[in-house]
Amino acid sequence: xxxxxxxxxxxxxxxxxxxxxxxxxxxxxxxxxxxxxxxxxxxxxxxxxxxxxxxxxxxxxxxxxxxxxxxxxxxxxxxxxxxxxxxxxxxxxxxxxxxxxxxxxxxxxxxxxxxxxxxxxxxxxxxxxxxxxxxxxxxxxxxxxxxxxxxxxxxxxxxxxxxxx
Numbered sequence: 001x002x003x004x005x006x007x008x009x010x011x012x013x014x015x016x017x018x019x020x021x022x023x024x025x026x027x028x029x030x031x032x033x034x035x036x037x038x039x040x041x042x043x044x045x046x047x048x049x050x051x052x053x054x055x056x057x058x059x060x061x062x063x064x065x066x067x068x069x070x071x072x073x074x075x076x077x078x079x080x081x082x083x084x085x086x087x088x089x090x091x092x093x094x095x096x097x098x099x100x101x102x103x104x105x106x107x108x109x110x111x112x113x114x115x116x117x118x119x120x121x122x123x124x125x126x127x128x129x130x131x132x133x134x135x136x137x138x139x140x141x142x143x144x145x146x147x148x149x150x151x152x153x154x155x156x157x158x159x160x161x162x163x164x165x
Contacts, residue, residue, distance in 0.1 A: 002097040005029040006087045007042060010107030012162050013129035023102070030057075030090065032083045034130055035103065036065065046090065048073060048083045057090055082145045088152040098157040103129065105146055106162035112136060139165075 005027045007013070013020065013035070023029075024041045031042035033050075045065050047053040057077075059068035069090070071077045077093075079085030084104045091099050109124040116122075120140035127134060142165050152158060 002095075003027050004091050004094070004096040004099050006032065006084060006091070006099055006101045006104065007035045007039070008032045008084055008101065008103035009034055009128045009130065010103045010105075011127045011129050012106040012108070012164075013103045015162075016102065020102075027100075028096075030087045032087055032103075034128070036060075038130055040065075044068065044090070046083060046087050048079070048086055080148050081141075082148060084145075085148050085152070088149065088156060088158070092152070092155045096156060098159070099152075100159045100161065101149075102161070105142070105149065105160055106164050109137075109142070109164060 005023055007029060009032065020039055024039065029042040030044040030046055031039065032046055036042050036045040043060055045058040048055050055071050055073055056067050057069040057071070058065035069076065073079065073086065077086045078089045084101065088099060107126045109126050111122060112125045113123040120138065120143065122139050123136050124139060124142065125134050125136055146165060149158065
């Protein structure tokens with residue numbers, strides 16, 4: 001199979017509802033950060049810069065996740081600013097040709113504050129699917145994330161079905 005699903009933590013995950021489980025049955029998958037803590041059916045779990053879990057790709061074996069690929073960022077796995085970029089690099093190195101991303105760049109971003117006249121400096125609010133805490137991010141950073149993720153298009157076909165930025 002040449003397609004892998006990558007699940008992030010945007011609030012879009014709550015809108016997917018039970019279809020998340022159907023999607024997880026159809027393809028190999030990677031859960032980013034907290035995602036597998038709520039949906040423990042991904043084949044891989046990837047953390048970057050987490051004190052408890054370290055920089056590691058974990059593989060699901062039975063009902064638990066075991067360390068599969070501890071890595072030093074930009075040595076064994078490459079990426080920048082977003083864990084999704086490391087997941088894409090891992091997918092490429094595992095031989096996948098297509099990645100479908102859910103919960104990545106598809107959140108409900110709401111304008112909070114216009115800092116100056118350039119939209120790149122405007123602040124947007126967003127939430128993770130697992131809590132109601134309002135987080136802030138400048139449009140410039142969102143566009144940077146998008147650029148980094150799309151930078152992998154020469155290595156793997158990328159689809160973000162619900163992209164919102």
